[in-house]
Amino acid sequence: xxxxxxxxxxxxxxxxxxxxxxxxxxxxxxxxxxxxxxxxxxxxxxxxxxxxxxxxxxxxxxxxxxxxxxxxxxxxxxxxxxxxxxxxxxxxxxxxxxxxxxxxxxxxxxxxxxxxxxxxxxxxxxxxxxxxxxxxxxxxxxxxxxxxxxxxxxxxxxxxxxxxxxxxxxxxxxxxxxxxxxxxxxxxxxxxxxxxxxxxxxxxxxxxxxxxxxxxxxxxxxxxxxxxxxxxxxxxxxxxxxxxxxxxxxxxxxxxxxxxxxxxxxxxxxxxxxxxxxxxxxxxxxxxxxxxxxxxxxxxxxxxxxxxxxxxxxxxxxxxxxxxxxxxxxxxxxxxxxxxxxxxxxxxxxxxxxxxxxxxxxxxxxxxxxxxxxxxxxxxxxxxxxxxxxxxxxxxxxxxxxxxxx
Numbered sequence: 001x002x003x004x005x006x007x008x009x010x011x012x013x014x015x016x017x018x019x020x021x022x023x024x025x026x027x028x029x030x031x032x033x034x035x036x037x038x039x040x041x042x043x044x045x046x047x048x049x050x051x052x053x054x055x056x057x058x059x060x061x062x063x064x065x066x067x068x069x070x071x072x073x074x075x076x077x078x079x080x081x082x083x084x085x086x087x088x089x090x091x092x093x094x095x096x097x098x099x100x101x102x103x104x105x106x107x108x109x110x111x112x113x114x115x116x117x118x119x120x121x122x123x124x125x126x127x128x129x130x131x132x133x134x135x136x137x138x139x140x141x142x143x144x145x146x147x148x149x150x151x152x153x154x155x156x157x158x159x160x161x162x163x164x165x166x167x168x169x170x171x172x173x174x175x176x177x178x179x180x181x182x183x184x185x186x187x188x189x190x191x192x193x194x195x196x197x198x199x200x201x202x203x204x205x206x207x208x209x210x211x212x213x214x215x216x217x218x219x220x221x222x223x224x225x226x227x228x229x230x231x232x233x234x235x236x237x238x239x240x241x242x243x244x245x246x247x248x249x250x251x252x253x254x255x256x257x258x259x260x261x262x263x264x265x266x267x268x269x270x271x272x273x274x275x276x277x278x279x280x281x282x283x284x285x286x287x288x289x290x291x292x293x294x295x296x297x298x299x300x301x302x303x304x305x306x307x308x309x310x311x312x313x314x315x316x317x318x319x320x321x322x323x324x325x326x327x328x329x330x331x332x333x334x335x336x337x338x339x340x341x342x343x344x345x346x347x348x349x350x351x352x353x354x355x356x357x358x359x360x361x362x363x364x365x366x367x368x369x370x371x372x373x374x375x376x377x378x379x380x381x382x383x384x385x386x387x388x389x390x391x392x393x394x395x396x397x398x399x400x401x402x403x404x405x406x
Contacts, residue, residue: 018138021171032117042111042182043075046175047096053171054091054142061090062142062168063156068342069144070098073231076111077270078104084126087114088134097133099126123216138162145169162236168313173347178361183271183341187363189394190231190273191383194266195398197221198277205405207256207281209234211249218264229268231274231344235263238308242278245334245369256282259292259376260405265344272344274365276381280404291328291370292378292402298322298368299400302336306366308390314356317370320352328370340383362386363395 032279050073054062064070071077077100083101088095098114105119118133122125122397139161143153144168153165156175179187201218215236221222222230232337254260265274278292302319316336323332335351340363348356350364367381382396 008359010059012343018348043073043182044094047073049096049175050089051091051094053175054089057166057168057171057178058140059135059142059168060139061088063148064172065089066144066145066147066172068346069176069302071270072176072342074098074112074114076100076108076114078107081278083122084120086126088130089136095134099129099133103170107299126347127155131159133402139165140164142166142168142171144172152312176341177339177347178359179341179363179385181359184363184395185403186269186271187273187341187383187385187390188267190227190268191267191275191395193225193227194222194264194273194275195396196225197227197264197266198262198275198398200225201262202279202403202405205254205260205279205281206212208253210249210253211238211252213261214254215249216263222266229267230274231265231267235261235276237261237377238281240374240376243371243373243375245371245377245379254281257285259284259288259378261379262375262382263379270342272342274340274344274381274383275398276367276379277398278378278380278402279401281405282406284402288376288378289374289402291372294323294326294328294377295368295370297401298332299366299382302366302368303392303394306356306384306392308360308386312348312350312356314351315350315358315366316352316354319366323368323370323385328372331370331372332368333371334367334369337367338362358386360386360388360390387406 019231066081080101086099088097097116097118098108098112099118099120100108100117102121105117108117115121118129120129141163143165146169173337197218201221202338204217205214215234219230219234237244238252238254239258239259241247241252242259260279260281263276265272301322302315305315305318319336323329335349337350339348341347348362348364363385365381365383367379369379371377379401381395385393385395389395
């Protein structure tokens with residue numbers, strides 16, 4: 001199992017082993033050591049792949065700052081906010097260091113197999129700590145171009161003038177795009193959890209309650225059912241507000257005749273889910289039912305277009321054509337989908353001009369929609385996976401036919 005506190009989990013399990021009826025404690029310890037070894041080997045394999053990719057580009061070393069990428073390569077998951085956190089790796093020797101805020105040092109030691117962990121207190125200069133911890137920084141230094149702030153990049157260049165900052169964002173995103181079987185299991189856990197939230201949550205919907213009230217009920221259920229938290233701000237929109245693709249729940253009351261759009265997800269064990277379903281409050285109008293069936297057809301058509309080797313743009317165009325041919329193309333102005341994993345939005349971006357090919361191991365959303373200002377909005381979102389045979393698997397299973405809530 002992947003877990004952002006992997007070693008803590010192993011310690012917890014070891015204590016449970018010792019409390020069982022197993023007479024020979026050596027068996028429990030053997031199982032514990034095997035689990036720790038598997039976790040360590042997994043992160044080490046990821047780092048080896050990164051080193052290989054960096055060496056191909058002549059990059060001597062890299063600093064990784066994005067918390068999601070730090071987690072991917074070390075097992076330690078934390079949001080440092082304004083504080084300094086980074087993972088360092090040298091390609092020639094595979095030397096590694098993890099720099100964390102001082103208040104996170106104990107958590108980092110529990111979560112990672114990286115032995116060289118450096119705590120940075122609030123009054124310390126992180127570049128002083130780096131200088132003391134790492135020898136001879138020179139040559140190409142990989143950084144995440146989308147993550148490293150301008151001021152920090154200047155600080156690096158001034159402190160380590162023998163280095164040349166090189167963007168490795170594409171390398172990191174490319175590696176993470178191909179999900180391992182272990183990652184698919186964790187994503188499925190997050191999907192199963194959010195679908196249970198939705199199953200229970202729609203039973204709490206009542207005409208007259210506000211969007212904010214329903215949002216609170218859903219997010220309470222997330223925690224109650226074991227989620228680590230929402231994977232993004234929950235979207236609950238009703239009536240004409242559903243025409244805002246990323247609208248914010250407010251004090252509008254859910255009414256008879258509305259369509260109700262719910263778009264949400266959870267984080268569990270460091271991995272995300274993201275699902276959207278649209279419901280009818282009472283009996284939908286024939287117009288709304290017609291729009292819904294059109295979006296449903298577009299969703300299913302998009303899914304059918306997914307397979308390894310197909311340009312990502314073709315997946316978008318297949319779903320989009322359904323809506324355009326029905327005369328509603330002007331009301332569908334977003335991409336068909338996005339990658340999902342440690343981040344709820346990550347590579348690949350599935351849009352109409354992306355020439356990149358769909359590949360085995362990819363996980364992404366299929367989420368066409370129709371959004372008519374002043375009337376309503378409809379979106380149906382599934383999560384799909386391209387399996388080792390290159391075929392599509394739909395990971396979401398919540399029913400997609402239009403359900404009426406009375």
